[in-house]
Amino acid sequence: MAFARIEPCLERVHEAETPRRTDLERLLGLTDPADIERLFDFADEVRRRHVGDAIPVRAIVEFSNHCRNRCAYCGLQAGNAVLERYRLDAGQVLKAAGRVADMGIGTVVLQSGEDPRMPAEWLGEVIERIKTRFDMAVTLSVGERSRDDYTLWRRCGANRYLLKIETGVPDRYERLHPAMSFENRRRCLKDLAELGYQVGSGIIVGLRGQTIATLADDIIFLKACGLDMVSVGPFIPHPHTALGGQPAADLMLTLKALAVARILMPDAHMPATTALAYLDGVDRRAAALAAGANVIMVKCTPYEVRRLYDIYPGGAPVDADTAATLAQLEATASILGRQLDYSRGDCIRTLRGPLPPSICQPGYYAGKITNAM
Numbered sequence: 120m121a122f123a124r125i126e127p128c129l130e131r132v133h134e135a136e137t138p139r140r141t142d143l144e145r146l147l148g149l150t151d152p153a154d155i156e157r158l159f160d161f162a163d164e165v166r167r168r169h170v171g172d173a174i175p176v177r178a179i180v181e182f183s184n185h186c187r188n189r190c191a192y193c194g195l196q197a198g199n200a201v202l203e204r205y206r207l208d209a210g211q212v213l214k215a216a217g218r219v220a221d222m223g224i225g226t227v228v229l230q231s232g233e234d235p236r237m238p239a240e241w242l243g244e245v246i247e248r249i250k251t252r253f254d255m256a257v258t259l260s261v262g263e264r265s266r267d268d269y270t271l272w273r274r275c276g277a278n279r280y281l282l283k284i285e286t287g288v289p290d291r292y293e294r295l296h297p298a299m300s301f302e303n304r305r306r307c308l309k310d311l312a313e314l315g316y317q318v319g320s321g322i323i324v325g326l327r328g329q330t331i332a333t334l335a336d337d338i339i340f341l342k343a344c345g346l347d348m349v350s351v352g353p354f355i356p357h358p359h360t361a362l363g364g365q366p367a368a369d370l371m372l373t374l375k376a377l378a379v380a381r382i383l384m385p386d387a388h389m390p391a392t393t394a395l396a397y398l399d400g401v402d403r404r405a406a407a408l409a410a411g412a413n414v415i416m417v418k419c420t421p422y423e424v425r426r427l428y429d430i431y432p433g434g435a436p437v438d439a440d441t442a443a444t445l446a447q448l449e450a451t452a453s454i455l456g457r458q459l460d461y462s463r464g465d466c467i468r469t470l471r472g473p474l475p476p477s478i479c480q481p482g483y484y485a486g487k488i489t490n491a492m
């Protein structure tokens with residue numbers, strides 16, 4: 120059989136602390152359909168053994184599309200003057216979190232661009248009010264901030280943080296992110312881990328200048344970070360960005376990268392990224408769930424502003440009703456013989472062992488803050 124040849128390579132990658140780059144390049148470069156199928160099956164089996172068949176659901180509330188950065192690929196970049204900007208107030212975020220709770224979902228991701236006018240205290244109070252009112256894990260995804268801000272939010276009860284590295288190759292990172300530094304990004308990831316957050320990062324497949332070798336390096340970087348959550352998603356060109364004229368990511372390469380990441384990071388929570396639903400006109404998330412992914416995200420951003428969170432084309436549907444989306448995802452899960460899981464969906468490390476040193480003190484910020492935003 121064709122795939123007998125790649126078996127030793129799969130095993131080596133699975134067992135490696137520091138994988139050989141040549142092994143990753145070989146897997147990412149597979150072209151024989153039988154080999155690729157074997158890669159996906161191997162990743163699917165690793166996923167099943169380590170994180171199980173349940174598909175944890177994460178609700179996402181995108182509370183501001185203001186951004187000070189000019190990332191070459193993202194539609195929210197500061198130079199996009201065509202985009203109407205919005206910022207929810209605390210009451211609106213609380214209301215959205217309430218809808219998440221009503222749907223029985225045990226975790227909410229609060230995401231925004233890097234909004235320079237979002238005071239840390241404002242978000243701290245929002246976190247605290249969500250934690251007081253609802254029994255929910257709170258994940259933040261608001262970009263690079265000071266260690267003090269991360270500390271404050273952790274004290275207010277935030278549990279997790281997502282900060283994608285996008286690429287683990289420093290000079291590529293800095294070309295894609297004008298005026299940003301790889302070093303500061305790394306500092307943020309380190310601070311977050313030290314503060315006891317469950318930390319997620321990730322990469323985009325198919326960005327200009329990427330090769331199989333740099334993609335292998337991206338995945339090796341993610342492994343070295345010791346992450347709890349890892350995202351591997353496809354690039355989709357946005358017309359009002361520097362990379363607007365570039366081709367979208369190759370679906371197969373994206374799935375191969377996802378599978379390799381799973382084999383290397385067996386315990387990580389890995390989403391079937393929302394971008395995979397919009398890559399080529401077909402929702403590819405089921406394929407991702409069968410090639411190593413285990414988590415799914417649902418948008419719970421208020422309908423009125425949803426279309427404005429325009430990261431990539433197609434990614435901000437206004438009409439999709441959250442309950443209907445969930446019903447669809449239930450159906451997808453059941454075709455795969457799996458089930459959605461509405462619980463908090465903590466990372467494996469947290470579930471297994473003692474929590475990392477925690478500075479979390481619910482109630483810390485109560486009443487100290489006036490609504491600054």
Ligand code: 5AD
Nearest residue numbers: 192193283353354355357394430431
């Ligand atoms: N295509 C795919 N993913 C994108 N993101 C931003 N722009 C794009 C794009 N054009 C992803 C980045 C970012 C997340 C919020 O969305 O990984 O971290």
